[in-house]
Amino acid sequence: MTQEYLELTQVSMEFPTPTGPFKALDKVNLKIKEGEFVSLIGHSGCGKSTVLNIVAGLYEATEGGIILKGREVNEPGPERAVVFQNHSLLPWLTAYQNVELAVKQVFGGKKSKQEMKQWIEHNLQLVHMSHAMHKRPDELSGGMKQRVGIARALAMEPEVLLMDEPFGALDALTRAHLQDSLMEIQNDLNNTVIMITHDVDEAVLLSDRIVMMTNGPAATIGEILDVTLARPRKRLELADDPQYNHYRAEVLKFLYERQRKPEEKAA
Amino acid sequence: MTAIAMNSIKFMLGWSMPFLKFFKGDIPKINLKPLLISMGVPIVGILTFLMFWSALAPKVETSLGAIPGPLQVWEKFGTLVDEHQAEREKERAFHERQEIRNEKKLAKNPDAEVKTRPYTGKPTFFDQIWTSLYTVLTGFVLASLIAIPVGIISGLNKTIYAGINPIIQIFKPVSPLAWLPIVTMVVSAMYVSDDPMFDKSFINSMITVMLCCLWPTLINTAVGVASISQDLKNVSKVLRLNFFTHVFKIVVPSSIPMMFTGLRLSLGIAWMVLIAAEMLAQNPGLGKFVWDEFQNGSSNSLGRIMVAVIVIGLIGFMLDRMMLSLQKWVSWDKNADIR
Numbered sequence: 001m002t003q004e005y006l007e008l009t010q011v012s013m014e015f016p017t018p019t020g021p022f023k024a025l026d027k028v029n030l031k032i033k034e035g036e037f038v039s040l041i042g043h044s045g046c047g048k049s050t051v052l053n054i055v056a057g058l059y060e061a062t063e064g065g066i067i068l069k070g071r072e073v074n075e076p077g078p079e080r081a082v083v084f085q086n087h088s089l090l091p092w093l094t095a096y097q098n099v100e101l102a103v104k105q106v107f108g109g110k111k112s113k114q115e116m117k118q119w120i121e122h123n124l125q126l127v128h129m130s131h132a133m134h135k136r137p138d139e140l141s142g143g144m145k146q147r148v149g150i151a152r153a154l155a156m157e158p159e160v161l162l163m164d165e166p167f168g169a170l171d172a173l174t175r176a177h178l179q180d181s182l183m184e185i186q187n188d189l190n191n192t193v194i195m196i197t198h199d200v201d202e203a204v205l206l207s208d209r210i211v212m213m214t215n216g217p218a219a220t221i222g223e224i225l226d227v228t229l230a231r232p233r234k235r236l237e238l239a240d241d242p243q244y245n246h247y248r249a250e251v252l253k254f255l256y257e258r259q260r261k262p263e264e265k266a267a
Numbered sequence: 268m269t270a271i272a273m274n275s276i277k278f279m280l281g282w283s284m285p286f287l288k289f290f291k292g293d294i295p296k297i298n299l300k301p302l303l304i305s306m307g308v309p310i311v312g313i314l315t316f317l318m319f320w321s322a323l324a325p326k327v328e329t330s331l332g333a334i335p336g337p338l339q340v341w342e343k344f345g346t347l348v349d350e351h352q353a354e355r356e357k358e359r360a361f362h363e364r365q366e367i368r369n370e371k372k373l374a375k376n377p378d379a380e381v382k383t384r385p386y387t388g389k390p391t392f393f394d395q396i397w398t399s400l401y402t403v404l405t406g407f408v409l410a411s412l413i414a415i416p417v418g419i420i421s422g423l424n425k426t427i428y429a430g431i432n433p434i435i436q437i438f439k440p441v442s443p444l445a446w447l448p449i450v451t452m453v454v455s456a457m458y459v460s461d462d463p464m465f466d467k468s469f470i471n472s473m474i475t476v477m478l479c480c481l482w483p484t485l486i487n488t489a490v491g492v493a494s495i496s497q498d499l500k501n502v503s504k505v506l507r508l509n510f511f512t513h514v515f516k517i518v519v520p521s522s523i524p525m526m527f528t529g530l531r532l533s534l535g536i537a538w539m540v541l542i543a544a545e546m547l548a549q550n551p552g553l554g555k556f557v558w559d560e561f562q563n564g565s566s567n568s569l570g571r572i573m574v575a576v577i578v579i580g581l582i583g584f585m586l587d588r589m590m591l592s593l594q595k596w597v598s599w600d601k602n603a604d605i606r
Binding site for chain 1: 498499501502504505506507508512516517520521599600
């Protein structure tokens with residue numbers, strides 16, 4: 001029997017509130033293969049971030065569990081590196097030092113000082129930040145900060161890379177740039193990635209599979225769409241591609257017909 | 268040549284350029300306003316205060332004569348400087364005499380035992396300032412060494428904070444005068460030695476200062492630590508930072524502004540408390556100077572006390588500026604508006 005790389009089994013989550021428990025997630029089942037890029041998409045408040053936080057180990061599922069490479073996930077760790085929505089760089093450290101903190105934590109004792117330095121510089125170069133690696137976050141633009149955040153996560157050589165709306169706070173052009181960079185990196189490294197997004201184009205462009213989630217409370221997986229577009233994908237070429245537009249339409253239909261937001265239905 | 272001369276004049280008189288330009292008549296009104304606010308207004312404020320002081324002071328008659336005005340106080344300051352110099356001269360003469368005497372003794376009999384006695388003249392106003400500064404800084408540093416770690420730990424852990432909080436809230440408002448008798452009794456019972464390194468009176472006022480200035484640093488540090496953003500805490504969790512790395516890489520840097528707010532409040536309190544403690548504990552220092560002058564009750568006393576009051580104020584201000592510079596130096600955010 002071949003074991004799945006990452007497996008979410010019957011994951012449910014309840015948050016205690018003053019008016020009784022609030023069921024955010026209900027029986028989420030998902031299997032992810034090594035090297036697969038999976039997007040989670042859904043309306044805001046549908047529990048996408050909760051799923052990611054459970055995989056990261058920051059939340060503990062009330063029911064069900066997660067198995068990564070045959071081990072149960074029950075606490076956070078660098079093998080499940082997270083790229084946070086608002087970069088979460090330490091503002092008192094330079095880009096280099098931010099990555100260094102992670103590298104020291106993961107490779108301390110395993111790599112020599114020189115090797116660590118090269119590894120840090122290599123990762124900053126991957127995200128095209130070599131020119132500004134000794135600047136502090138407040139001297140960097142939003143896109144650059146997020147690049148450093150990605151470099152920090154990549155530098156941990158994670159088994160799964162978790163991205164929580166990584167480009168959500170960026171303007172459209174910067175976002176496109178970063179998506180291209182991410183595809184380029186993904187081409188070389190072939191990481192296993194779970195990305196949360198609310199951007200349909202982003203999901204279709206980047207993913208191997210798109211997991212569409214129903215609305216909360218008690219959100220779960222509605223549909224899963226396999227995206228079989230050939231890689232490397234080019235943004236401009238795909239714009240006229242019927243296959244691409246078909247995928248887009250599928251996701252849009254799910255979001256705006258089957259999972260219209262409750263308040264919109266009422267209106 | 269003239270250009271160089273002009274530049275060097277500009278350099279030397281840089282601060283007065285706005286005035287010079289103004290008198291030359293080529294000053295736009297916009298430049299004058301910030302200058303007026305930054306320099307003019309405070310000067311006007313001080314002058315107004317001095318005016319009221321000199322007008323009202325002579326009207327208040329006491330058993331020691333009228334309250335001195337600014338000019339008399341300034342004169343008293345001059346007397347205190349003179350007294351200080353006279354005392355130093357005496358001290359120098361004393362050591363000189365002693366040396367000559369010892370040399371003579373040695374010349375007569377090389378094996379003679381020579382004693383070098385310290386000078387025992389009375390401390391002047393300026394000696395008292397040094398004693399006070401030394402006491403306050405020792406108490407403050409000791410308090411900070413306790414308050415910062417305890418603050419960090421209680422900020423990190425809600426349970427510990429809940430346990431410590433009532434104690435803080437009860438002891439925080441206690442006046443130094445209430446602590447002093449207890450401290451005095453405890454110190455005289457515990458600190459017994461034939462050759463004490465410190466005076467008991469010094470230990471008394473130092474510990475009283477410490478007890479009173481623990482709290483602001485402790486509370487502010489705890490609040491600062493407790494309000495670290497969840498994102499940064501998550502980063503720390505994902506990286507599996509150990510306790511010490513977490514504290515030194517994430518907790519301390521992000522709570523430095525709050526910590527310093529606490530430290531500055533603490534130092535202010537320490538300085539206020541010290542003067543009161545010195546008056547009561549009879550520890551040499553500015554407080555004792557004020558008390559002695561009050562007991563002395565000569566016609567000069569009020570003026571000399573007023574000099575002390577102003578000096579106490581100026582030193583308190585200076586101590587705060589010192590903490591501010593320290594904060595600017597350790598703070599990672601050099602652009603932050605720290606005031």
